[in-house]
Amino acid sequence: MRTEGDTWDIVSSVGMTALFVAAIRAAETKQPDALVHDEFAALFVAAAGDPDTNRLIDDPELWADSPLGLGFMGLRSKFFDDHFRAATEAGVRQAVILAAGLDARAYRLDWPQGMVVYEIDQPKVLEFKGQVLADAHATPTADRREVAVDLRDNWPAALIEEGFDPARPTVWSAEGLLPYLPGAAQDALFARIDQLSAPGSSLATDTFGSDVDFQQLADFQTEQMRDTSFGKIDIADLLYTDDRSDPAEWLTKQGWTTKAAPPEELAARYDRPLTEVLEPYAQMFNGMKYLTAVKPS
Numbered sequence: 001m002r003t004e005g006d007t008w009d010i011v012s013s014v015g016m017t018a019l020f021v022a023a024i025r026a027a028e029t030k031q032p033d034a035l036v037h038d039e040f041a042a043l044f045v046a047a048a049g050d051p052d053t054n055r056l057i058d059d060p061e062l063w064a065d066s067p068l069g070l071g072f073m074g075l076r077s078k079f080f081d082d083h084f085r086a087a088t089e090a091g092v093r094q095a096v097i098l099a100a101g102l103d104a105r106a107y108r109l110d111w112p113q114g115m116v117v118y119e120i121d122q123p124k125v126l127e128f129k130g131q132v133l134a135d136a137h138a139t140p141t142a143d144r145r146e147v148a149v150d151l152r153d154n155w156p157a158a159l160i161e162e163g164f165d166p167a168r169p170t171v172w173s174a175e176g177l178l179p180y181l182p183g184a185a186q187d188a189l190f191a192r193i194d195q196l197s198a199p200g201s202s203l204a205t206d207t208f209g210s211d212v213d214f215q216q217l218a219d220f221q222t223e224q225m226r227d228t229s230f231g232k233i234d235i236a237d238l239l240y241t242d243d244r245s246d247p248a249e250w251l252t253k254q255g256w257t258t259k260a261a262p263p264e265e266l267a268a269r270y271d272r273p274l275t276e277v278l279e280p281y282a283q284m285f286n287g288m289k290y291l292t293a294v295k296p297s
C-alpha cells in the first residue's frame, strides 16, 4: 500500500512501473513496424537484472494477450514524441518531463540547438537511469538536467533551482503518471504547471476514466506476468482512485486550449489498429484520453 512520502527505487513499488513500461518500449522497438525506436529501453531492463523480465523483450509472444503491451505502448510513445516535436517546431526550447522514469527522450529525440530538458522523478530512479546511461557512454541530444524530487513536494522550487525559467514557454509531459498521485497532489500538479507556464507553453498527458476497476486489471496482469518481476507487484496497490479534478476541464477553465483523443483516435492517426482487447483492458481503455493543452500566446 502507498503512504504519504513513500519512496522507491527502480525495482520496487512505483519505480517498478517505470521498468515495466521500458520493457514494453524495448519490445516495441524490435517490431518491424515499430512506432518508437528506443535503443536505451533494453539497457535499463538488462541492468535491472531480472532474466524473466528480459525474456519479455526477446519473446514478444509473451505480450500476445496484452494490448497494454506492444500496440498500446507504441501509440503512447509516438503521441508524446510528436507533442515534443510540435512544440520545438513552434520555437519552444524548454521541456519538462514530469515523472520521467526511464524515458530516454533527452537522448533519442533530435532536439534543436539550445534545448534544455528537465527530468523530474524520485532520486533513486534518476540515479539508476543516470548510471545505466553513463555505463553505456550515452550522450544526451539536449542539455539534460535531472531534478530529483517528489512530485508531492515543492518540485517547482527544485526545478527553478536547476535553471528552469518560468518566463519562457515550456513543453511539459506527464506520461503514465496521474493515477500514482493522490487526488490533491494531482490537482496541485496542474495548478503549479499553470503557474509556471508562460504563454505559448503546452502540455501532454494521459488520463483514465473515473470508473476504471484497477483491481481487475491488476489481478489479470499479475497472473499473466507471474514468471516475471512484474508478477510480484500488485499494481492496484500503487494507484490512487480518490476524487480529483478532470485535467481537461480544469485547464480549459484556466484558458488553455485542450484536445482529448481516445486511444482509437491515436490508432487511426498512426495507422496502428487496436487489437481486440480482453475485458480487464477494455474497461480501462474505455474513458482513457490522450490530452494535449496549449496556453495561448
Ligand SMILES: C[S@@+](CC[C@H](N)C(=O)[O-])C[C@H]1O[C@@H](n2cnc3c(N)ncnc32)[C@H](O)[C@@H]1O
Pocket: 014, 015, 017, 018, 021, 022, 098, 099, 100, 101, 102, 103, 120, 121, 122, 125, 149, 150, 151, 152, 174, 175, 176, 177, 180, 181
Ligand atoms: C509508469 S512510470 C512512467 C515513467 C515514464 N513517464 C514513462 O512513461 O516511461 C511512473 C513514473 O512516475 C514516477 N512517479 C510517480 N509518483 C511520483 C512522485 N510522487 N514523485 C516523483 N515521481 C513519481 C515513478 O517514479 C515512475 O518513474
